[in-house]
Amino acid sequence: MLEFRKDYFADERRDDLDVIGKGVQRQDMLGHVTGTTTFFDDHKMAGMGHLKVLRSPHHHARIRHIDVSQAERSPGVRRVIRGADVPRNLNTLLGLIGFGKDDEPSLATTKVRYRGEPIVAVVADSERLAHEALARVRVDYDPLPAVFDVEEALKPGAPTVNDVYPGNAFEYHDRFDHQRVRFGDVEAGFRSADHVLEQRYQMSPIEQAPTETNGSIAAPETNGRFVVYTPTQGLFFSLDTCAKILDVESNALHFVGGTAGGGFGGKVDSLTEPLAILGAMLTGRPVRYVLGREEEMQFGGPRSGERIVIKDGLMRDGRIVARKVTVWFDSGAYTRLTSYGAVKCAAHVPGPYTIPAVHGDFYCVFTNRTPATAMRGFGVTGVDFALECQMDKLAALAGMDPMEFRILNAYRDGDMKAHRREAKNTALVECVQVAAEKARWPIREEFRRASSRTGGGGERARIPPTPKDTSPPKRTAGGSTYTPSVAPPPASSWDRPAASPPATPFQERFAMPPPPPAPMPRPASSQPPAPPPPEPADRREPPPPAAPGPGTTRFSSVFGTRRR
Amino acid sequence: MKTPVQFRLNDQPVAVFVDGGDNLLTALRDGVGDVTPKFGCGQGACGACTVIVEGEPRLACITLAEACEGARVETLAGLRRGPDLHPLQSAFMEHFAAQCGFCTPGMIMAAKALLDRNPRPSREEVVEAIAGNICRCTGYEPIIEAILAAAASARRY
């Protein structure tokens, strides 16, 4: 079922360590099989209140009036919580690293922007009593036109989803409604190509669906602090998010977690912690807020839907000479983490291949659906689907075997990537070779002999001349945002930018070498003595402290100094 | 209005007060304090709450607590005898059949219900026995292997 190919890269590895590389038993396994692993909801407390929220039945509506008077008189109700009770009822998760503007309320007050958005919370003596009270809340809505398609949302005249971003797109670098990648001249590449193929792909939203739903239990602790039992995927990330929303110092909160019943990205957003703590603050008792499965599936953020258009220029011999990629991420009604996923996608394009001209536009678009967020591989999984389907089509177009086509175009050590960093420690060629071998998928000798460690660099290490993009930057209205480009440059040696571009046209310089004749690494026995294994910490240069950018700074226990 | 319910939990008599309509999962977790059955959906769709009632696998979240009056109820908390693990527990460990561990209590109880009535199940019978249990982490293969290995192990419990 699973085999180790120790013959590959044996000279870069030492396989004689004591416990590293050994399949020893997990520390948590005995707890799992005996049921003694403690999850957040296994903490039981006397006098616990149960919190439930009323959610919008509309995709988009103005809230005219909220009447909670009957709910407040409902049996077993300890407290009804509305938007006005939340100390800072507007937040964006990555505000903690100064990325993006506060755009999402904990409880909606004037407008709802997706079906399922929380409006009113009730703390009652049982979940059932809380539900009964919520049924007595009266909300008057004026339904508004909604938009669900990312390209529709960007058209002039589309309904504005998120007032903080009136153009329905996240704002990058204070001036663009998308993140750009510009590397070489794609238009020249298309002109010179033997084939040009443009295709559209679509990935629907996907749920993280951990078997344990989101939830938390908050309780007053000694010295005015609150303890919070939580399955969050980022203990301090969640703690600081709560401190900000509740306007308390971070040391007023004591988070206990570290063990979650699955996450897959679905427990990054602090969906329940702020209201559970607020409930405990307002009632003085422990408060438990656990999502039911339908809430988790419908209102916990999924991975965003992604629409992807890829245009490639292909030579008859199988080389890809230009790749243009446009991706629209459907962020739903608020930003959460999708803005970041789009930049991760920008860094990933054109996939693990060396292509001399790459052009990318990456949009984070707001629509009237549940805000999207992180999910296992987000920013990459969707575009990988598109890129690899495209690669299959290109191989057919070139009349090549799909495996050999991958190896021909694979990035290798020393190549320049589209984000202008040198490829290192690559192993795509070897993975394709081994997968072919396992599947008994014949590939020709020259491709079996290719290596990630040879054939790269040289001409492939250059940054091609890149024409300036003169298309007017489309900016979304609104105030200024943090611009990552003003952060201090990294000093890490492994990511040094390459030499500046030479003046010759790229087609002449970027001649794809034939698959190199270098032999594949053989088992350790036939190798020269292995060099000592890498010693990570010793080799690292100590990173310089992050210098604060312009603007005032404020200390954050999650991220240290941050700009405001 | 609270109603008293008495049953035998892992061979011990227990009594608990429940609200009308409360399910067995709530009675066990909040009433008795046995938190080994987990809440994964509350709608009978994930199996995280699987317990054994009168020898049959039951989804505690959709089993009325009052209907268990006088019944024999088994949970993962009662599986281990002293320091000795049940063969299913050992096999789950040996096969690395848990990652987050949240589905594990329900998986093991579903498997125990199978092995109690069919000590030598086929792979298909194992698959059928856990078909109502969702695991999001493991891809099921190690779980199926663990249950088959437990059945094959000479050690009877």
Added chain:
Amino acid sequence: MSRHRGRGMASINYPIGMNLGGDPSQALVHSNPSGKFTVALSSIDLGQGMKQVTRQICAETLGIPIEDVFVDTADSDTGPHCMGSFASRGTHRAGNAVLAAAREARGVLLEAAAEELEVDPGDLETDGRGTIRVRGAPGKSITVKEAAQAGQFKQGRTIAGRGIFLVPLSPVDPETGEMSPATCYAHAAMVAEVEVDDETGVVTVVRLDSAYELGRALNPRMVEQQLVGGAWMGVSHALYETPEPYYPDPKAGGRDFVEYLMPGPGDIAPHDIAVLERPAPDGPYGGKGPGEMCANPVIPAVANAIFDAVGVRMDTLPITPEKVLRALKAQGGARPQHRAGR
């Protein structure tokens, strides 16, 4: 009407750690009075094995038995800051922090031992079984327990260490996208074999063959867990899952576990995996992190296999039977390609 088999492949890479860096993790390692060590983290174990992988890194670095290390991930009061468990950052970031902390603790442990043995700390080595020995002097040794006790009760030393790992935040050029997104990458190639029923549109994954390169596999059994479970999730993403099957039309989606489809234990295909290890120069013992990427190659490999089997391109996920049937109808029936790997 019949069933058609086809094969498809895909190859991918995946960045390790939070995009652009700027995501530190910290660790504290300390010994109790009898030479048993605790690693205090605020990193999260959500099933991926954070506790065990950092435990192994700590034990290896200290040079003591794995049983003598316990990892506590529970508490913001005692565990120092970590950005969290996402972006395949656990092994790389938290692992490096634990490595640094364990190195520092090892330094103190050896100093304490050296003082007892009246030798230079540089002459000491650990045997991984609980003993500290003088190199080249077989008879001269002290147990970790004795050294820890002497350190704490005679010499007044804390046998402890602190560690942090930070990849500094990279800027992003607004015009070109120039940036340093990650310091290392994992790789994979996947072959999927499927069977497509041209009457029902149902696609069955028959088998998977894969090669994953993920840096040094710090614990092969846990790597296997991730790869087997992750590939299952890839099949699920390719063929089953979404809350919005008619996206972007928001109507008619799976609302809960009754309606949201995933492959069950009866729907799994045999999966043959090869693991390649090219150590990451800046990873703890060369480890990268297999967590997120394992589903990614499955999805396109399945889509490409469907094309090989029946000749339709499925460019919209998930590939439901309805979509396959509509595509077959538009094409006028199945057109097996039998192109891949023959």
